[in-house]
Amino acid sequence: MGERSRRLRNIRILGVLALLAAGRVAAEERNVKSIAAGLAYDHFARTVVWAGDDAASKILTHTLAAKAEIGLTSGLVFSLGAGFSFTDFSGLAFDALPISLEFRGATLKGFTLAAEAAAPIRIFGEFEIGAAGRIVYSFGISRSWPLEEFAVEGRATGQPSWIEVSAGPRVAYLAFGPRIVPFAEVSARMLWAGFRMTEALGELTGEDSKKVRGDFALGLALGADVRVTDHVLVKAKAGIMPYAGGVDSSISVGALYGF
């Protein structure tokens, strides 16, 4: 299966998820409790080992997305987001190309689609046990670099993409009332990433694709939903993802306006 068809498949999956969410919402239209829209910023740093590599390298992502959120009377909250992603892949080597390339640190722009759901399960005193899940897909905009100092003109063109799926339990503390709800999350986070690099130097051409085939990390996060006014809700979350030899991090901040 080619990179393009995989991307199309992933987009379809996201589309289906969005339709399912929309369908569910439509079905429960009379149960809609809140509708909100706003902006969300997300960041994560993940230490991964690309297939075929010996050493670990880091993927740093920043996404800025417009977000729409629907809350139901049952407590279920669905959201969809679309926006831009900025991803750094440091120290990634493309050794299968005729002229090996090493990618160091440039930020690559892309588009991102995200779907998220959270649901309360049970309340124990001042604690609410729930579950949250999220899927984020980033498909990078192709970027090109001149290959200089060779006997002929050349260019390299790269295009990254990644998908992160996370899910896990969430414990919210309700003692501060509805305006401030701190919470703690434990999530299983799976990351798939791909980076296709092509090279054209005179008559010499080559292509190399690097992949992360489902990197697992356990995330621990603390956050809070803060209702600043009756209409403005701020959501913030910071987390860590320990791995052998270090700790990766994640941050999410969002501001929503409720209608």
Added chain:
Amino acid sequence: MTRTTGMTIRALAACAILLFAHCGPSETGAVGAAKLPGQIAGLSSLGPTKALGFASDRVLVRFRPGIAPAYAEELLRSYGSPSVHAIPAIGVYSVRTAPGVSVTETLAALRRNGDIETARPDHRARIAEVPNDSYFAAYQYNLRNRGGLMDIGGGLQFQLTADADVKAVPAWDEAKGDAEVVIAVLDTGVDREHIDLSAKVISPGHDFANDDEDAADDHWHGTHVAGIAAADTGNLAGIAGVAWNCRILPVKVVDNNGDGYYSWIIDGIIWATDQGADVINISLGGDVADEYLEDACRYAHDHGVVVVAAAGNDAGPVLYPAAYDETVLAVAASDYNDAIASFSNFGPEIDVAAPGAWILGPAPQIYVGPEELPYYFASGTSAAAPHVSGLAALIRSLKPDLTADQIMMVIRYTADDVNRTALAGRDDHAGYGRINMQRALVPYILD
């Protein structure tokens, strides 16, 4: 693009000529071979190296002109840096990253600041892995040229130009070759007893000149060529080869006088290909185009073998099989100043150049005599070609999936255009230029 010729009668259609036998006169007027002087050069003492990379907790920053140092340091500390070290002579600061913040994140943040001109990773340096072979440091300018005077005895001294070399040392950090990769040396045979070759020759080979299974060298040319391509390296003796770990398949296709026939060369090419050679070095050639010889080269090429041949030393047209443009890399000779040697043949078939003036290589003891060290200095495109064969073997070792065509293009496109002042771009004398092993093997950095 093949070259036609009308010289069929003179060439007797099948006479292959050893290129060294035709070695053009050097600037001293001597023939292109001289014995190594008796003294032993000092041993290289540099040790092995560590991997490339950059510091994980530090970056280098330069501010725009006019920024006061006190302000600059304060600004850098505002990013959470626990230490800032100024290098005022060049206006650079070495900055520790804030705890928990990566180099990439730090650089991204610094680069967004309008006062900062550039921010870069603090790249790790290393001691280059230099082979410990006895004569490497003093005589193998072809692999690493540090300039200065090279005295090879007999009153022969040469003023070297620093960096007029194939950039072997940085390339060896990336690849030293795979023992499974074999360079077939089609020549006068190879001395399998030589200290720099005994561990590298994979079999007695085949002798098409005498029709037997022992390609021993009864001349010296083949041994010299084999050593340049893949002498035993790091053995505290003799010379370093281009392809440290690759091995040699001897194929004798010319006799003890340095003469041979196309039929022997054709047989040798086919035999070496069928034996699984990855690279075939042919430091010899004839004046006459021959479709059977061309077919043999195509057979090897189509089987994934990189065929490398010397262009010739007559300051005339490129010899065959080097002139078979599509299937053979034609190699011209450059010297210790990166000038193209005056004797080097030229024409549109020339692909690249490689050092071919006063190149040190092994020679059979029986040839040099019992009192002499078994090494020769020699000049010619014969000595240039095995540099290219060695590079082809290193590329095949590092990237076994590349086709022969791709390896040929890598070698061409990564060459240094050493005669660009007079002839910019590809030309008929240096081709794409003198080979650059570093550019061919070390990853190109995208940042």
